[in-house]
Amino acid sequence: MSNVAIVTDSNSGITQAAGKELGIYVLPMPFMIDEETYFEDIDLTQEQFYEKLASGANIATSQPSPESVMNLWDKVLEEHDELVHIPMSSGLSGSCQSAMILAQEYDGRVQVVNNQRISVTQRQSCLDAKLLAAKGKSAGEIREFLEEDRFNSSIYIMLDTLYYLKKGGRITPAAAAIGTMLRLKPVLQIQGEKLDAFAKARTTNQGKAIMMTAIRNDIENRFGGMTEDKHIWLQVAHTANREEAELYKKEILERFPGYDVHVDALSLSVACHIGPGALAFACCRKIQV
Missing domain, CATH: 3.30.1180.10 (Hypothetical Protein Tm841; Chain: A;domain 3)
Structure with missing residues (x-):
């Protein structure tokens, strides 16, 4: 059993396929499009999204459900001692705060990083976290490092x-x-x-x-x-x-x-x-x- 796993959401730009290659678990972000729920890179591709946007569809972002977050964490923790969860910036979505609340149920095994990044900079945080984990850092140490590095x-x-x-x-x-x-x-x-x-x-x-x-x-x-x-x-x-x-x-x-x-x-x-x-x-x- 490896020690620390890295989890992020699809706001990082890391696709499901890239996540498997990198060894990073990716939570798909949900979207409400004309009252129907879609999940990024699961049943909503980039091309489909822009087609719907161009058609004038009513599109709204949404937070991942608590169940989807915890189900992924539970699955990851079957094979890892701890995990670091790196969501999009707390200033751009409430999903970071929600994840912090959910993490309280995991006795410190889940560390949620609030380092205020999104897209390509969020992706780099995930790669940095992988490097820190490979160097033997604990999930708590990785969270502290990334949060101190937030403005870089x-x-x-x-x-x-x-x-x-x-x-x-x-x-x-x-x-x-x-x-x-x-x-x-x-x-x-x-x-x-x-x-x-x-x-x-x-x-x-x-x-x-x-x-x-x-x-x-x-x-x-x-x-x-x-x-x-x-x-x-x-x-x-x-x-x-x-x-x-x-x-x-x-x-x-x-x-x-x-x-x-x-x-x-x-x-x-x-x-x-x-x-x-x-x-x-x-x-x-x-x-x-």
């Missing part, structure tokens, strides 16, 4: 449309109309718990440049600078925009030569609020074990 990451997201922010009531119809008329492409940021406005771009190229400058500034001012050992992970994420994401990766490598750049789809929980065509640029500081 950044995400910037450029939207292609304001329609879905307006639809979700996150901006006023007037602001959306003005932004659409001016063809603005807002750049948002995730720092800690919140998704906030960061900048406004007039063109896609300007937006991509803004994100690259922001990441470089974070590396220089928060993460120890651009060092020879390339101690930063770089990530690109997108919503139904893979071709543009791969092109952006090439542009990033011109400005960040020698760095590893991982490309992945943004989680559907984020996509339903910002719509297709979005691009994101993220970074995480590599952990020192």
Whole structure:
């Protein structure tokens, strides 16, 4: 019986198939679409989600049920002594707080990490947790490490449309109309718990440049600078925009030569609020074990 298992949810961008390859258990996030429940990467693919979004379907995110969470934990604990559960940021969903309450029933065998990450940065936390477990860290030690490391990451997201922010009531119809008329492409940021406005771009190229400058500034001012050992992970994420994401990766490598750049789809929980065509640029500081 191996000691510590790593569990996350599909907001990490880790698919069921990738989870099996990585040795990470993935809890599928539920969605309510026109009053019917679907589960990400189980009976709802990325393609199906965007088809339903484009059709005008009523889509709402939901927390995993207590039963689904505990059933997965119980199954994992049949083969492991402890587990570390890494959900999406507590500032973006109540699923983290719910998991913390459920974990109280497990006498310390389940450690829920509140390190305020999502998508590609959440994925990196899972990989870091695997590394820490391989080094012999306990579930409690891994949770403490990841929570202390929570602010060593950044995400910037450029939207292609304001329609879905307006639809979700996150901006006023007037602001959306003005932004659409001016063809603005807002750049948002995730720092800690919140998704906030960061900048406004007039063109896609300007937006991509803004994100690259922001990441470089974070590396220089928060993460120890651009060092020879390339101690930063770089990530690109997108919503139904893979071709543009791969092109952006090439542009990033011109400005960040020698760095590893991982490309992945943004989680559907984020996509339903910002719509297709979005691009994101993220970074995480590599952990020192």
